[in-house]
Amino acid sequence: MNIPNASTVPNPNEYAGDEVSAIVLDPGYSTTRAGFAGEDVPKSVIPTYYGVLDSESGSEYLFGENAIHNPLRNLEIKNPWSTDGIVENWETATRVWEYAITSRLTGAKQTDPIKNGLNDPLNGDPDVEMEGLDDAEKPLTDSPLLMTEPGWSSTKAREKYIEIAMEDWGTPAFYLGKTGVLAAFAAGKASGIVIDIGASMTSVTPVIDGMVLKKGVQKSPLAGNFVSNQIRLIFNQSQPQIPLTPHYVVSSKTPVDAGVPSQAIYKTFEIPPTASFRRNEEERVLTEFKESVVETWAGPGRFSNGTNEELAKATPGRPFEMPDGWNQVFGVERFKAVEGLFDASAALFDAENPRPKDEQTIPRLVQAAMQHVDVDQRPAILAHVIVTGGSSLLYKFNERLNSELQAMFPAPRIRLIAPGNVVERKYGAWIGGSILASLGSFHQLWISKKEYEEHGPSIVEKRCK
């Protein structure tokens, strides 16, 4: 019945890999991505932020988008990562990652019927329950797992990854890939320099022939969250102060004139939600602000060099409306939020947000990374500057990056590779992992359960370089 033609999908048997149905897990600070190898988008993208609900009976952990936006009292929003790109709380990180896999890929545990209150526990089928418990203990028993890690993770952290996968999840095979390499694979390059601007970290990774040049890896906290904090500073320092109101406190809004205090009807809470909850909700508004207002000065030259600011003033402003109806047109200010990524002296700062160091800016990171690359390899590397990460989607970010790099490395030809497709840009490392794990030739690289049992967690250092 299925006559193959040009438009039919090739039979899975014709190309290797898909039968293994490997799972690719790409944990990040803001979101955790998981999906099946061989697919082009991660099926499961969940917030890494989780909620903790404290009550007398102990703390309840809430995972996933649906659970963390409810303004409940005592709901604390936390993140298992530390702000410098290292997993801090392994226990909850494991649970978040497990949630990413089970919620949308493999299926929830079978223990639910008892808790859902619909079904009488008397009628529960003991056989099913037993199966459920087995599943609950080992959620990944039939899928190999490829995980990504940042380029700077320690040996100890790497061993922890394989331990979680093998011991907690029972995966039959495991591999650990570095985000930099995988992002380069996603762009179809084996060599290049990967600039990954994420939520908490910006990293620059030189990749040569599919291997990370470890000493060249650079990281800095000037990334998406830094831009958010810059926006907060702009709001705080403007006269009058701009109120940042998240959606959940507003019950209904009324249109008001630009710059005039809002006339919204606010919700009243007996006990207002926690500060961490509010901050997370404010972050959603800031994301919208970044999407619709913030702009990077495209260059040439820095924004603050005098003439550029004048030029920027001539461009029309962009309006923004807060959830409570307050609205204003943002003119020159909108360029200032991102400028700190390129020019530390232009960054806004206050007591809580110290001024970033010069060597933390993106151009300086690239420069530092290139210092570690052999001189004869530099032209090849600079020909593939791969830009990835959600924060690289800031408007005109790439134009600016390009002009900065051109100014810094005038001699070899610089080529920026940044997929126009938003999904590919956001999930670069995941897509690389998906490609890698579905390659037939990759099979020999998996660390099998047997090997793990034989050599212990240290095998990850030998096999996943």
Add this chain to the structure above:
Amino acid sequence: MPPFKDEQIIIIAPGSETTVAQLGLPESFTPARLRVRSRMFPAEKEGEWEPYKVRRRIDAVGKKSMAQEEVDEINDMKKTFGESEDDGIIYEEDPISEEGAVWPISEGRIVNWTCFFALMTHVYNTLNPPFHTPILLITQPAWTPREHEKLTQFFFEKFKTPAFSLLDAAIATSWAYGTHTSTVIDVGKGKVDVTAISEFLPHGTGRVIALPGCGGEAMTQRLLTLLRSKGFTREMCEQLKKNPICEILPVGTALPGTADASAQDAITNPAAAASTGATASGPGHRETAAALGIAPRGPGPDTDVGDEANGDDDNEGVLDVASIVAGGKMNEYLARKDKEKQDKAAAKKKGTDAASAQSRPARLPNSKRERATFMYEDHLLLDTLKGMNLSSKGMADAQAALDEGPQRKNQDAEQGDSIVEQRLAIEPNGTIDSAFTSAHTGPIRREIEVGIERFQAGSGGILERIADAIYRTISAIEEVNKRSELWDSLIICGNGSKIRGFKDALMSTLQTKYLISPSSATIFTSELPSNMSTPAGTGTNTPQPQLAPHGTSSSQVNPLLLAATTAQNPYLLPPGGTALPSMHSHNAHSSHGQTPTSIKIAKPPEYFPEWKDVGYDEAAFLGAQVAAKVIFIVDQGLNKGYMTRPDYNDQGPTGIHYYSL
């Protein structure tokens, strides 16, 4: 393999509350013919399931506890039904009772697989298909790929189906509406799914799957919280929710004036009386029994439910609660009821006098009335009666005595009739409750009055949580330029959204909370003609300059011309006639990069007359019919719309992911 024909196709759409299915595609698509409640009962043997409650009794034990005449009666009955007297164990099926039922789907997820498979088998057998029937299964968004594989394996291996396909409920809905880009908000029993679909492809990231505590059940529970103090049970609230007097008013609508205390005192509370009299004397209020309210919806000529329902009353025997309602208590209750009725009639007389004195206009709409009544079908009471070993005549008498339905109808023809009519109109499958055709076999109806609580089913943040989920879903779409299109075609479906006024209330919540109004700072004043008033600042009557999303170039079109040609679509006005601030003007051409600048509901399809009558709450099923026609009949598998048996034999269950449109 010969090509498939229309009449061979099976479509099954499992849901948490109701599973609908159909064999064959009619010429003009109709709502699903088979509706079963998504629950099974554990059978004697562990791991096996029965579609109906089976009661197992050892007769001898029953005899001891019964009075002699009752035993005689039973024996009479047995003779009539040809049962042998010395058979110690009696099994009987009770098609209505839901005691001990297991619901395999909860919040859209399959929580009990053996039970779910048994349910599918029951549906399949009820449809009784011939050989060579392809099956299209509508999947819930919460089902994971691994679960899809499990289902594929089950359907191929259990039913030997020649072809099988899965269709996501949200995509099915967009097929039904024929809109390639839309946001589908599926309000179910225990959950809400929000899916952004562009070009018939769902966006996986940001899709809100199974948002708990926002479905129909949550609204019932909300009513229960509000009304529990007045003696309402969950079942009453469930029926109230389905009644047209229960309504969700758009945001900002004032509830009809608060009741003056004296009136409230004077009103007898039949609900409370009933629950102290007979209802509460049942064996506790079971969760499962509560759902009985809509049980008779299923029986139709083509199901086996219909046949059994009739003999049931006589046959039904010795559930061991007989002693409670039996004896004097029922008579007491009836006597009190009678008195109440007289009091009420008197009160009513006074009331009507007062009303006519006020000479109020003909009839107020429901939303303006402070109190309203509805018919409550008391299945629990019926169950209790059934358990009393009454002879068929006694049963009928008792029912007639307790049933307020017909009498009330005569007394209060105006209101009762209209409610009945409305009720029929909203019955989704058009099957008339057996109660209305034969008074004595159906449930016992009582009239219950409620106050303004009936307008508050959606209060307590349900609407806001759904609205936030919609906002989140659309904001997660990576292509920023697609967002406004998604906001402009919302599809609110699912049986949970059936409650009167729900859709309008949800729309007005979205509009008051999320709509971005044109910024007064960007008003383009230089081209204003002199006869136009100075901009009021709200931007309502002032045209907006057109800026590209990132403000790099301003439009070449004269903004006034633009504004004039894109005059406000009246459809945008918040439904329900609420006077919201007039903030929607011209925002189709706002300069904002933010969305939404307008929010609209997608237009339902018009060319399916049968569907038009019942509404599009189950549009997913209509979409599945369209899809089934396309993938099985038109396409015949050329685009791999379904998996065939040979495919399955080759690739196994994991192959299913390669077969979908």
